[in-house]
Amino acid sequence: MNRIRLLVFNPVLSVLDYRLPPHLSVEPGSLVVAPLGPRQVLGIVWEPERLPGEEVPDAKLRPILEVLPVRPLAAPLRRLIEWCADYYVAPMNSVARMALGSMAALRGGGTTTEYRLSGLEPKRLTPQRAAAMDALHGEQASIRELAEYAGVSEGVLRGMVGAGILEPVTVDLDRPYPHAQADFAVPELSEAQQAAADTFVAAVKARVFQPFLLDGVTGSGKTECYFEAIAEAIREQRQVLVLLPEIALTENFLRRFEARFGTPPVLWHSSLKASERRRAWRAIVSGEAQVVVGARSALFLPYARLGLIVVDEAHEVSFKQDDGVRYNARDVAVIRARFEGIPVILASATPALESLQLAEAGVYRKIDLPDRFGGASLPDVQVVDLRKEVPERGHWLAPRLVAEMKARLERGEQSLLFLNRRGYAPLTLCRHCGYRFQCPNCSAWLVEHRLSRRLACHHCGHEVPVPDACPECGTGDCLVACGPGVERIADEVTEVLPEARVAVVTSDTLNSPEKISEFVAAAEQKLIDVIVGTQLVTKGYHFPELTLVGVVDADLGLEGGDLRAAERTYQQVAQVAGRAGRGEKPGEVLIQTRHPEAAVIAALVAGDRDAFYAAEADGRRDAGAPPFGRWAAIIVSSEDEAEARSAARAIGGAAPNLPDVLILGPAPAPLALLRGRYRYRLLINARRSAKLQDVIREWLGALSFPQGVRVSVDIDPYSFV
Numbered sequence: 001m002n003r004i005r006l007l008v009f010n011p012v013l014s015v016l017d018y019r020l021p022p023h024l025s026v027e028p029g030s031l032v033v034a035p036l037g038p039r040q041v042l043g044i045v046w047e048p049e050r051l052p053g054e055e056v057p058d059a060k061l062r063p064i065l066e067v068l069p070v071r072p073l074a075a076p077l078r079r080l081i082e083w084c085a086d087y088y089v090a091p092m093n094s095v096a097r098m099a100l101g102s103m104a105a106l107r108g109g110g111t112t113t114e115y116r117l118s119g120l121e122p123k124r125l126t127p128q129r130a131a132a133m134d135a136l137h138g139e140q141a142s143i144r145e146l147a148e149y150a151g152v153s154e155g156v157l158r159g160m161v162g163a164g165i166l167e168p169v170t171v172d173l174d175r176p177y178p179h180a181q182a183d184f185a186v187p188e189l190s191e192a193q194q195a196a197a198d199t200f201v202a203a204v205k206a207r208v209f210q211p212f213l214l215d216g217v218t219g220s221g222k223t224e225c226y227f228e229a230i231a232e233a234i235r236e237q238r239q240v241l242v243l244l245p246e247i248a249l250t251e252n253f254l255r256r257f258e259a260r261f262g263t264p265p266v267l268w269h270s271s272l273k274a275s276e277r278r279r280a281w282r283a284i285v286s287g288e289a290q291v292v293v294g295a296r297s298a299l300f301l302p303y304a305r306l307g308l309i310v311v312d313e314a315h316e317v318s319f320k321q322d323d324g325v326r327y328n329a330r331d332v333a334v335i336r337a338r339f340e341g342i343p344v345i346l347a348s349a350t351p352a353l354e355s356l357q358l359a360e361a362g363v364y365r366k367i368d369l370p371d372r373f374g375g376a377s378l379p380d381v382q383v384v385d386l387r388k389e390v391p392e393r394g395h396w397l398a399p400r401l402v403a404e405m406k407a408r409l410e411r412g413e414q415s416l417l418f419l420n421r422r423g424y425a426p427l428t429l430c431r432h433c434g435y436r437f438q439c440p441n442c443s444a445w446l447v448e449h450r451l452s453r454r455l456a457c458h459h460c461g462h463e464v465p466v467p468d469a470c471p472e473c474g475t476g477d478c479l480v481a482c483g484p485g486v487e488r489i490a491d492e493v494t495e496v497l498p499e500a501r502v503a504v505v506t507s508d509t510l511n512s513p514e515k516i517s518e519f520v521a522a523a524e525q526k527l528i529d530v531i532v533g534t535q536l537v538t539k540g541y542h543f544p545e546l547t548l549v550g551v552v553d554a555d556l557g558l559e560g561g562d563l564r565a566a567e568r569t570y571q572q573v574a575q576v577a578g579r580a581g582r583g584e585k586p587g588e589v590l591i592q593t594r595h596p597e598a599a600v601i602a603a604l605v606a607g608d609r610d611a612f613y614a615a616e617a618d619g620r621r622d623a624g625a626p627p628f629g630r631w632a633a634i635i636v637s638s639e640d641e642a643e644a645r646s647a648a649r650a651i652g653g654a655a656p657n658l659p660d661v662l663i664l665g666p667a668p669a670p671l672a673l674l675r676g677r678y679r680y681r682l683l684i685n686a687r688r689s690a691k692l693q694d695v696i697r698e699w700l701g702a703l704s705f706p707q708g709v710r711v712s713v714d715i716d717p718y719s720f721v
Contacts, residue, residue, distance in 0.1 A: 021063045101277060179290065182232070201229055211346070213348075217578070240308045241310070245295075269295040379589045382590055425448045425488055426482070451504070639676060670720065
């Protein structure tokens with residue numbers, strides 16, 4: 001009897017034994033199709049000794065149906081899946097699913113049919129067809145994907161195919177990617193850059209696990225340093241993974257990559273078309289994809305011969321997944337590099353405190369780039385105390401900041417205003433009856449977006465048009481916007497500088513690679529005078545004529561009681577400040593605040609990052625907070641508030657009493673209603689010595705909950721809402 005154990009992708013049953021028919025052969029990591037009741041299920045062959053399961057008599061074993069024609073998941077990736085499931089207290093099959101980024105790709109290559117505009121311009125068009133034609137210029141995809149792009153039904157597009165407005169195109173799913181050339185355009189590096197690059201190149205050649213923290217000020221040329229490590233990996237015919245925190249950063253990175261290596265890298269992120277995703281996955285598995293640049297999910301893909309991992313902007317909060325498997329891609333990247341036996345580079349101008357502590361302890365090797373490339377100087381940072389330099393009534397920009405913007409405009413230079421708040425205003429209310437527009441699905445106000453004339457929830461996506469009258473009292477022309485968002489700041493800039501060309505840069509306005517590319521080109525060609533943006537503009541961009549950065553409200557990030565609020569504020573403001581003076585002209589940064597005495601503001605003005613981090617570390621050490629202690633959260637949710645509260649109380653009532661574990665709660669979450677579900681939280685603070693995951697598994701494993709209740713665990717939480 002040839003018995004095999006499978007990790008199966010079923011929400012209820014995750015481990016099952018099957019019989020291997022004589023005509024089939026498998027090895028650990030093989031992907032197979034097996035019967036489960038009347039259905040079929042995908043499974044991964046796993047080592048039985050590493051995957052506990054219920055022993056079934058041989059006579060009851062059913063044979064697997066098929067072995068899929070793809071390379072088995074290698075042992076290092078299987079060990080990573082096991083580690084993540086154990087560390088993040090997550091189902092193992094949920095972690096493993098992330099390795100199978102394209103289910104369609106498992107069946108092999110072949111061709112598919114996509115559609116594009118044929119160029120035919122009919123004399124008469126229905127409004128829906130006309131709107132679709134406007135939306136689909138330059139697009140090529142499946143009918144379903146084109147319907148999503150255009151916001152019309154698939155039936156409309158099929159009618160356009162019949163009318164000849166859309167034409168079919170046969171696409172080879174396995175067409176090869178152009179090969180990057182290691183020596184296409186070798187840059188001239190500074191002495192410090194060359195020393196860092198040589199260190200990375202040697203590590204790639206050595207093919208051993210070594211974690212690096214590349215700590216360089218903004219504009220110091222960190223990218224050029226790790227590009228040399230990528231070049232060496234290409235020479236060694238090894239694959240490279242570069243993780244970026246935001247898709248919006250990809251466009252700028254791609255341009256720099258193509259200039260250095262002669263061709264773009266292979267992309268992996270959620271906005272890829274199905275055919276692109278399928279092609280990329282198969283190229284990664286075969287080893288044909290040399291360099292993959294992607295979001296955090298790219299970390300779990302089954303690379304054939306991975307030789308280097310780079311995590312750019314490694315401090316970024318967006319590397320933490322906030323639903324499903326709640327992993328931190330920065331930390332998991334280091335673990336994957338350890339299992340693969342390869343170097344990993346964490347690059348940042350403002351590293352996370354956890355990373356700095358690991359470097360201080362000698363776990364990471366720290367590489368410093370303390371100076372900007374080419375002799376450029378760091379910007380001069382000054383505070384605008386809003387208690388003394390008060391903006392005009394109904395305005396948000398202090399007179400000094402407005403004056404400096406005017407001076408830049410007269411000199412033909414560019415300014416950037418940073419406010420990490422999308423939309424026009426965070427709250428809209430009726431001046432007549434006081435009605436406030438709140439999301440029906442979340443404990444959050446609806447944010448007004450005047451560019452698109454909508455009120456939107458930034459948590460669940462609920463949207464409604466801006467009404468002409470108050471829905472509560474019926475009064476017309478009575479709605480008042482409270483507080484500023486970037487759109488309101490942009491309106492104020494247009495009012496005080498009517499001749500300035502203003503661009504609003506947020507995830508709402510730059511929601512595609514094409515729009516990002518257009519923005520970058522316009523800024524570089526000096527077609528924009530003032531950029532008003534959210535955190536999207538705090539990193540990755542290099543505009544030589546941008547000499548002034550204004551932080552509209554530096555206190556905003558300090559609100560909410562987040563453990564890392566001060567650190568995040570420092571990182572965001574330091575990153576956006578780094579956009580100023582990156583060329584030959586010196587830069588200036590004005591930070592508007594009502595708390596100039598706050599430690600984070602004082603550190604930014606003094607340019608004393610080390611003192612800020614030292615004080616932050618002392619505070620965390622006293623509180624037993626990361627990296628000196630451990631945090632974990634248990635989040636309980638249900639569509640029934642009483643059910644959620646009861647389940648949370650049951651968990652709290654069964655909490656273990658341990659000397660090295662402190663359990664707080666349960667309490668209603670700060671965002672008590674999210675996407676229609678009522679939420680309660682418990683927070684666990686444990687010493688480093690505590691076996692935190694084992695405590696949580698034993699604690700929750702002894703309890704049962706109603707079907708409508710979800711209980712999720714967040715190890716090392718970043719979000720406290």
